[in-house]
Amino acid sequence: MNRDSLLYPLRNPQNTEHDSALWNWAQNTVVGQREQVHQPQNEAELQQLLSSSKGKVRVIGSRLSPGRMLCVNGDDLLLDLSAMRGVLGEDDDSITFAAGTLLQQVFDALTARNRMLGCSPGVISVQTLAGAIATGTHGQGLDQSSLADEVISIRMVMADGRVREFHRGEADFPAAQTSLGSLGIVTAITLRTQPFRLFTCHKFAVSADTLEQDLPRWNQQYELSKAWWFVDDNLMHVWNANPASEADVQAWHANGGEVIEHGEDTDSSLNDTIDQTLAHMHRDTQIEGKGGKQFRTVTRFRDFTDLSGDIYQLFCRGIAVPQINVEIGVPLDRTPEIISKIKAWYAENHPHMHYPIILRCTGASEAWLSPAYQQPTCFFGFVVYYADDGSLSQEGLHFLTEVEKLLAAEGGRPHWGKYYDPQRYGWREIYPQWDAFRAVREQLDPQCRFSNDYVTALFD
Structure with a gap:
């Protein structure tokens, strides 16, 4: 098996719902057997399961x-x-959720209470709360950082039950904030909340x-900022x-709490670029016609307009489609220089662009293993979608490999929940x-007990 197939495995396009093997969501790796799965109904059952196994x-x-983050051996649980x-408890300034609560359920519960989190959401709302925290899920905005930085306390069942x-303020709390699931089984998370607010999102093409000067300026002038770079x-x-x-x-409010579209200012200036990007994506994924959900991620940029709504309506807009997603966080103060290097590399090599580069910046994180630990960070995101037959564009993968080399050499830290080449990083050097x-x-x-090949390779 070559190195690319280990880093970026091909997808099994077959329906695996009735397989005895349990696949990850993208269906590119078997993570175990269905008979190994246990579903405790409450914390007491979980304690008993751990203490008796x-x-x-x-x-x-x-x-x-x-x-690879989950893959286990045959005798593991x-x-x-x-x-x-669901909600386990709340007061005026905080709310406690059970660990398996989906992010969309978190957002809905907060909105119903006229509250919100102090951080911008990640784009995919079908993540579990505990999983999103454990892997460093983040949004955009320099006045906040990852979801883990809004946590007040974390409750875990340890290896012996x-x-x-x-609790925030304890010496080892920053370890628990982003733990990769390697410390214990999280059962409850308490998040600090703030009064509900609405935002107006101004969209434009430029x-x-x-970009070297514009990106820092946008992030300084606006509470939330996200950008897509169509390099071609x-x-x-x-x-x-x-x-x-x-x-x-x-x-x-008059619109029943639905997003307001400021349609009188519809902008079509990006339409030709969108058509070109869609053509590349159709070729790479071998999908004819309008295709699937992956194409909606760029068609929404056609004839765009400003919007007003809550933070989740505006920014939690991801479409879950099987993909190879690489995201590397680099120090914000080095980002202009890094952008210039990407421009020079692109001008020299003219790599194939499968999808625009996604740029999101956050403030510094307190979590020891957060890619934004101790420093404002710009996250560079890259996507290659799977073809219908489960294959991947080799040109797209080549682009991922080369750009990751560049960002890793600049002190980049990869997002734990996405794809990356571990050989490119000196963990002790980039994580104090x-x-x-x-x-x-x-x-x-x-x-x-909470280890596996992935965790062992990192820490042992």
């Missing part, structure tokens, strides 16, 4: 991450926490000639959002608290 243990969550969902709560056409599509005006707030995390892991799980 001997094998290694992993949680399957929504199975969105690469299969796979835990399905989908029965442990005991319960441990980690040349990428001055040297164009940017930008979403900048600030709190909505009182008039837009009233219009949103790497050995401190290892020490917490060794203390809390001395028998390495």
Whole structure:
């Protein structure tokens, strides 16, 4: 098996619903056997299961991450926490959810209470809350960081069945915030909340000639900012959002809490670029006609307009489609120089662009293993969608490989829940608290019950 097939496995396009093997969501890796899956109905059942068993243990969550993060041996346990969902408690400034609660359920519960999180959401809302926190899921905006940074406390069942709560301010709390599932089984998470607000998202297309200066400026001037870089056409599509005006707030409420489209300012300037991108995607995925959901991720940029709504309506807009997704966070203060290097590399090599580069920036994180730990960070995101037959564009994969080399050399840190080449990173060099995390892991799980080949390769 060659190296590319290990990093970017081909997909099994067959219906695996009735297989004895359990596949990850993208159906590119078998993570275990269905008979290994246990579904505790509550924390007490989980405690009993852990205390009475001997094998290694992993949680399957929504199975969105690469299969290598979850893959287990035949005598190990796979835990399905989908029965442990919903609100467990709340007060004026915080709310506690069961670990298996989906992000969409979190957002809906907060909105119903006229509250919201202090961070912008990730784009995919079918993640479990515990899984999103454990892998460093983040949104965009320099005044906030990852979802894990909104956590007040985390409740875990440890390897021997005991319960441990980690509270903000405790010495090992930053280890528990983003733990890759390697410390214990999370059962409950308490998040701080703030009053509900609405935003107006201003969308526009602009040349990428001055992206080095524009990207920091957009993030300084707007509370939330996200951009797509269509490198082939040297164009940017930008979403900048600030709190909505009182008039837009009233219009949103009058519209039954649905998004307000400011349609009088529809912009078609990106339409030719969208058509070109769709043509590339159709060729790469061998899909004729209008195709599937992956094409909606770019068709929404055609004839775009400003929008007003809540933060989840505006930014939690991802479409879950099987893909190879690489995202690398680099120090924000080095981002202009890195953008210039990507431009120079592109001008020299003219690589095939399968999809625009996605740019999102966040503030510094407190979590030891967050890619944004201790530094404002710009995340560069890259996507290659699977073809209907389960194959991948080799030109697209070549682009991923080369751009990851470039970003890793600049001190980049990969998103844990996405694809990356581990050989490109010196973990101790890029994570100042790497050995401190290892020490917490060794203390809390001395028998390495929450380990597997993936975790062992990282920490042992």
